[in-house]
Amino acid sequence: MKKVIALAGNPNVGKTTLFNALTGLRQHVGNWPGVTVEKKEGIMKYKGREFLVVDLPGTYSLTAHSVDELIARNFILNGNADVIVDVVDSSCLMRNLFLTMEILEMGVKNIVIALNKIDLAEKKGITFNFKKMEKVLGIPVVPTNAKDGTGIEDLKRKIVAVADGRITVNPVVPVYDDIIEREISHISEILKETALAERYNLRWLAIKLLTRDEEVIKLVLSHLGHEKMDEILHHIGELEEHYKKSLDIIIANQKYEFIDNLIHQFVTHFAEQKETLTDQLDRILTHPVYGMLSLLAIFYFLFKFVFTVGTPLQESLDSFFGVLGDNIGRYIVNDTLRGLIVDGIIGGVGSVLSFFPLVFLLFVAMSLLEDSGYMARAAVVMERIMRKFNLPGKSFIPMVLAFGCNVPAVMATRALDDERDRILTMIINPLVPCSARMVVITFLAGVFFERHKALVAISIYAISLGLALISALILSRFVIKGEESPFIIELPDYLIPSWKSVVIHSWERSKEFLKKAGTVILAGAVAIWYLSNYPQPVGTGLSYAEIIGRALEPVTKLMGLDWKAAVSLIFGIIAKENVIATYGVIYGIGGNEEALGVLMRQAMSPLQAFVLSLVTTLYLPCIATIAAIRAEGGTKWALVASLYNLILATVIGILVYHLGLFIMG
Amino acid sequence: MVMIMYVHLTHMNEGEEGVVVDIHGGIGARQKLIGMGITPGTRIRVLKSSPPGPIIIAVGSSRIAIGRGIADKIIVRRELR
Numbered sequence: 001m002k003k004v005i006a007l008a009g010n011p012n013v014g015k016t017t018l019f020n021a022l023t024g025l026r027q028h029v030g031n032w033p034g035v036t037v038e039k040k041e042g043i044m045k046y047k048g049r050e051f052l053v054v055d056l057p058g059t060y061s062l063t064a065h066s067v068d069e070l071i072a073r074n075f076i077l078n079g080n081a082d083v084i085v086d087v088v089d090s091s092c093l094m095r096n097l098f099l100t101m102e103i104l105e106m107g108v109k110n111i112v113i114a115l116n117k118i119d120l121a122e123k124k125g126i127t128f129n130f131k132k133m134e135k136v137l138g139i140p141v142v143p144t145n146a147k148d149g150t151g152i153e154d155l156k157r158k159i160v161a162v163a164d165g166r167i168t169v170n171p172v173v174p175v176y177d178d179i180i181e182r183e184i185s186h187i188s189e190i191l192k193e194t195a196l197a198e199r200y201n202l203r204w205l206a207i208k209l210l211t212r213d214e215e216v217i218k219l220v221l222s223h224l225g226h227e228k229m230d231e232i233l234h235h236i237g238e239l240e241e242h243y244k245k246s247l248d249i250i251i252a253n254q255k256y257e258f259i260d261n262l263i264h265q266f267v268t269h270f271a272e273q274k275e276t277l278t279d280q281l282d283r284i285l286t287h288p289v290y291g292m293l294s295l296l297a298i299f300y301f302l303f304k305f306v307f308t309v310g311t312p313l314q315e316s317l318d319s320f321f322g323v324l325g326d327n328i329g330r331y332i333v334n335d336t337l338r339g340l341i342v343d344g345i346i347g348g349v350g351s352v353l354s355f356f357p358l359v360f361l362l363f364v365a366m367s368l369l370e371d372s373g374y375m376a377r378a379a380v381v382m383e384r385i386m387r388k389f390n391l392p393g394k395s396f397i398p399m400v401l402a403f404g405c406n407v408p409a410v411m412a413t414r415a416l417d418d419e420r421d422r423i424l425t426m427i428i429n430p431l432v433p434c435s436a437r438m439v440v441i442t443f444l445a446g447v448f449f450e451r452h453k454a455l456v457a458i459s460i461y462a463i464s465l466g467l468a469l470i471s472a473l474i475l476s477r478f479v480i481k482g483e484e485s486p487f488i489i490e491l492p493d494y495l496i497p498s499w500k501s502v503v504i505h506s507w508e509r510s511k512e513f514l515k516k517a518g519t520v521i522l523a524g525a526v527a528i529w530y531l532s533n534y535p536q537p538v539g540t541g542l543s544y545a546e547i548i549g550r551a552l553e554p555v556t557k558l559m560g561l562d563w564k565a566a567v568s569l570i571f572g573i574i575a576k577e578n579v580i581a582t583y584g585v586i587y588g589i590g591g592n593e594e595a596l597g598v599l600m601r602q603a604m605s606p607l608q609a610f611v612l613s614l615v616t617t618l619y620l621p622c623i624a625t626i627a628a629i630r631a632e633g634g635t636k637w638a639l640v641a642s643l644y645n646l647i648l649a650t651v652i653g654i655l656v657y658h659l660g661l662f663i664m665g
Numbered sequence: 666m667v668m669i670m671y672v673h674l675t676h677m678n679e680g681e682e683g684v685v686v687d688i689h690g691g692i693g694a695r696q697k698l699i700g701m702g703i704t705p706g707t708r709i710r711v712l713k714s715s716p717p718g719p720i721i722i723a724v725g726s727s728r729i730a731i732g733r734g735i736a737d738k739i740i741v742r743r744e745l746r
Contacts, residue, residue, distance in 0.1 A: 060700025065693045092726050095702035124726065212692075245705075249688065252699040253706055279712070282728070288715045380730045384718045387732075393719075486694035487719055487732030490701060 002052045003163045004080060005044065008072055008103060009087030010096050011058035012373070012492035014116045016040075017501055018087055018146035019055045022156065029508040032057075032071050038414060046156050051163070054081070060095070062102040064215040066417060076106055077200070083163045084111045085155070090121035090128070090143070093267065097259045098252075100137075104171045107201030111139055111169060112158050118143040118150070120493070125269060133266035138170040147498055173203070174258040176251065183210065183239060187232055194223040210236055211248035278493045282377070286491075291381040298374065299400055306361040306404055307435075313357035321350025339533055340526065348525020352575055352624055355405055358435065359513050362404045363506035366397065366412055371497035375415070376489050383487055389469045390476035392416065392485055395425040399468070402432035406621060407513055409434075410628040420482035424472055426633050427480070427641045430621035431468035431648075433461055436576040441613045443580050447597040448609040456610065464617045467648065479640070512631075513624075520627040528574055532585075538567070539588050545570060559615060559653035560608045560661075572616060574623055579616050607660040611653050619649035674720060674731070674739040677711045683741040684708050690738035698739070701729055709741065 005022075009015045019027075023042025032039045040055040056075055057068035064070055076084060086103060088096040103111065115128070134141045140158045144151035161167045175181065187206035191197060196205060196219070208216035209232060221229045236247060243250050284290045325342040332338040369375045375397060383393030394416050402409035409429050416422040433441065441460050445453040528545075536542035549567035556566045568582040580596070589595045600609070620642055621629070630638035671686060685707045688695050702724050703709070712728060713721040719730040731739070 061696065063696045063700070065696050094725055095700075095727060098700060098702065245687070246692075246695075248692070248696065248699065249705060253704045256702070256704055256706075278728070282712070282721070286713055286721060286730075288718055376730070380719050380721070383730075383732065483691075484734075486691070486697065486735050487730070488694065488697050488701065488735060489719075489730050491721065491728040491730055 002043075002050050003082040005051050005053045005083045005085060005159055005163070006056050006075060006081035007053065007085050007087055008056045008076070008099070009058060010060055010089065010092075010099055012490060013058070013087050013089040013092075013096065014146045015055065015058055015087045016505075017498060018085075018114060018116060018144065018152075019053060020501055020504060021146045021149055021152045023053050025504065027504070027508070029512065035067050035071070037067055037071055044156065044159075046160050049160070051160075059099065061099060062106075063211075064213050067419070068417065070215070073106075076103060076108060082110060083159050084108060085114055085159060086111055086139075087114045087116050090115045090118050091124050091126060093126075093263055094256065094259060097263070098255060101174050101255055101259060104173050105201070105207060106204045109169050109171065110162055111171065112155070112162055113137070113139050113141045114146075114151075114155055115141055115143045116146055119145045119148075126267060127269040129266045129268055136172070136262050136265045138172050140167055140169065172262070174255045176254045176258075179239065179242070180210065180247075180251065180254070183235065186235070190224070190228060190232065191220065196220065196223050207251065210239070211251055212236070212246075276493070278373075278491075281494055282491065285374070285377045286380050288381075291377070295378055295381050298378075302365045302368070303403065306358065306365055310358040310361045310404075314354050317354040317357065318350070321346055321354065325350070340529060343533075344526045344529030345522065348528065348574055349522055352525075353514075355407075355436075355575075355624075356510065356514065359405050359408050360506055360510040362401050362408045363509045364502055366401060366408070367502040367505045368497055369397070370415070371495065371501060373492045373494045376491045379489055380491070387487075389472040390484065391425065391469075391472050392418070392421050392487060394489075395421060398425050398429055399432050402429050402434055403438075404435055406430055406432070406434050406625040407628045408509070410625060410632055411509060411512070413632060418482075418485035420476075420480055421485055423633050423637055424476055424480050426629055427475060427637060427644065428468045428471045429629075430625055430641060430645055431464050431471060431618065433464055433617045434576070436622070437617050439577045440572075440579050440616045443593070444609045444613045447600060448604070448606040460610075460613055460617055463614060463652075467618065467652070471644070471648070475644075513628075520623055524574055524623040528571060532571070538582075538585050555650065556653075558657070559611050559650070560605075560657040561612060561615070561653075562603075564603075565612055565615075569616065569619060572622070573620055576616060576622055579612075607657065607664065610660070611657045614656060615649045615653040618645060618652060620646050670743045670745065672741055672743050674709075674711075674722070674736040674741050675714075675716075675733055677714060677720075677741060677743060679711055679714050681743060681745070682708065682710045683743040685739060686742050687740040688738065689740070690735060694735050694738075698731075698735075702727065703729070703739075 007015055007019055019040060019042060022044045027040060027042030030039050031037065037057055042053045044051045044053045056072040059069045059072050062069050062073040075081065084103065086100050088100065100113065130141055130143060140162065142151050142155040142158050144155055158167065162169060184203060184206040187209055188202040191202045191205055205216055205220060209220060240247055285294050325346040328346065329338050329342040332341060369378065378396060379393035382396035386393050386396055397415065398409045398412040401412050406429055410426055413422045413425045416425060441457050445456040449456040531545040531548070532538040532543050534544055538545055545567050546563065548570060549563035552566040553563045556562065564583065564586050567586065568579045571582040572579040583600060584592070584596050587596065587599050626638050626642055629641050677683060685703060685705050687705055688698055707724060710723040711720060712723050717733060719732050720736045721728055721730045
């Protein structure tokens with residue numbers, strides 16, 4: 001069994017960069033069991049030995065109030081780690097050591113501090129006496145700069161030494177005032193009699209009881225019974241009377257005082273408060289007006305980058321799969337087998353795989369936003385607008401990414417800490433038109449509304465975005481209820497992102513897209529191929545697809561759409577741009593867009609075309625998106641999202657069609 | 666002369682400094698503030714406050730943005746110069 005090293009620390013301390021520095025490319029991204037919190041694991045090599053490095057979620061403390069904190073806390077509490085590396089931002093010591101003390105209070109002895117961003121501290125004018133720091137804290141301290149690799153070898157050496165028990169660690173623990181200390185001893189005495197004494201640090205349990213930690217209260221209650229528990233809680237109530245405040249505040253306060261005392265023993269020079277580049281940038285970037293303009297400009301350029309680089313790649317991949325299919329097809333004699341492999345598997349999977357460059361680049365864009373520190377500012381700027389629709393400011397990011405592709409957008413909802421916010425953002429996400437739907441919208445607008453095509457395309461976007469926001473309001477009120485999450489967010493110093501981190505992160509995430517997409521899309525592509533080729537191929541009017549299309553016609557007729565539209569929409573579930581391609585197949589003219597335009601103009605009124613592009617935008621998300629929602633939010637919410645969009649599209653389609661008929665008389 | 670007034674964080678102006686006196690509100694939000702270094706006794710400076718957007722404060726060397734709903738539950742002893 002490999003020994004386990006756990007990385008703990010605040011967000012924005014360079015924990016991920018340190019993780020990358022320790023593990024290199026030998027890493028794996030998954031989820032913590034039962035929750036959609038990202039779990040990163042990697043292998044650290046040292047002198048021929050291998051260690052498993054686990055990146056715990058970045059947290060500010062270890063309370064029971066957030067999933068992230070509970071994951072980190074339980075991991076440490078259950079003794080799952082042989083060594084804990086506490087990553088501390090040396091330029092922001094006070095707050096970072098708060099988490100350190102929370103960890104130490106659990107009775108942890110196998111710990112090393114990585115005093116990270118040491119370059120930044122020096123630049124800010126903070127000077128340390130490292131020897132003294134180790135002595136005062138009783139923990140090995142290694143100054144590091146994960147970005148350029150400073151101190152990494154030294155850190156590895158210390159980690160291994162602690163893992164092997166060659167360094168004895170004797171950490172300090174915070175001491176509180178007499179009244180609280182007396183109560184801690186009192187509670188510990190009571191707990192000593194229980195089985196809890198074997199598994200937990202009693203002092204930690206006592207302190208958590210004083211702060212009325214729900215999980216610990218539950219745990220202790222199961223061992224003590226109601227009578228003794230009530231007695232303890234009564235005592236705590238009396239203490240709160242005495243301090244006139246909740247004990248969690250009192251204890252936190254005293255903990256900070258304790259830390260302040262420690263820091264003064266080993267920090268020899270403190271930073272002067274002066275305006276940094278970050279402050280200057282923030283004056284513009286968080287400004288109500290300039291901030292909004294900068295946000296628009298930043299996202300404009302990011303998208304320009306994503307599409308300029310991504311679209312040619314996408315097109316060449318697309319034609320690559322076309323050529324691949326043709327060439328392989330030549331060697332397959334059996335018609336059915338050829339159809340299955342060329343049209344079904346290669347065609348279907350290829351059309352989704354060709355989105356891979358776009359997905360990867362969107363992840364790159366997102367990582368750049370995250371790692372540079374801008375993401376937090378975007379959340380601040382958007383907070384007041386999004387809040388009007390019961391959404392947090394952060395949910396803006398997934399909504400913007402969705403203009404590129406909904407799959408990375410749905411995966412990006414992970415950045416939201418609150419479960420309710422995350423589900424809500426995920427479900428309305430498909431209503432933001434992705435680039436595949438842009439193809440359909442612009443094609444139909446171009447064919448049917450030559451003079452006003454831009455206006456029509458924009459109106460489709462406006463309607464669906466409007467519906468996304470209104471849906472958030474409605475769903476948050478009636479379906480995904482729950483408390484509004486408090487908006488408290490740290491604005492880290494701006495950083496130039498490290499390309500290595502950005503590429504590793506984007507690659508890990510897009511690999512997930514491939515894996516998830518791979519299986520579901522393959523099955524979907526084969527199913528659609530079957531429906532369109534049996535018992536007779538599409539175009540004959542006898543395929544299952546057309547039979548289903550005709551069966552759906554009574555419903556689509558209400559929106560003014562015939563069976564051809566119904567069939568196209570079915571194929572659009574694989575990938576939305578298929579809606580147009582299917583018309584080509586039905587008319588038997590393949591990919592000739594010009595001829596297709598002429599034929600469609602004869603068969604449809606502009607109103608019908610408008611409804612078709614609107615319904616294409618709104619109805620069922622594509623398979624890849626449904627799979628992403630299922631992976632991130634579970635089967636239930638994937639079903640809710642699919643049904644909700646389907647119903648919404650039907651209702652809006654019918655409404656708009658009849659409204660149009662009425663207006664045009 | 667230094668004038669002292671107790672106010673909600675939402676009533677502080679940009680550039681003003683003060684010391685946090687009390688944090689009301691739900692335990693979840695309070696715990697989060699505590700972890701970020703904001704407790705009674707903490708010295709803060711308001712960097713940005715433009716209603717109805719979040720308030721940005723400096724705490725030590727870090728910057729924290731707080732929604733108005735919660736900022737309204739933080740009581741600060743304001744120091745006017």
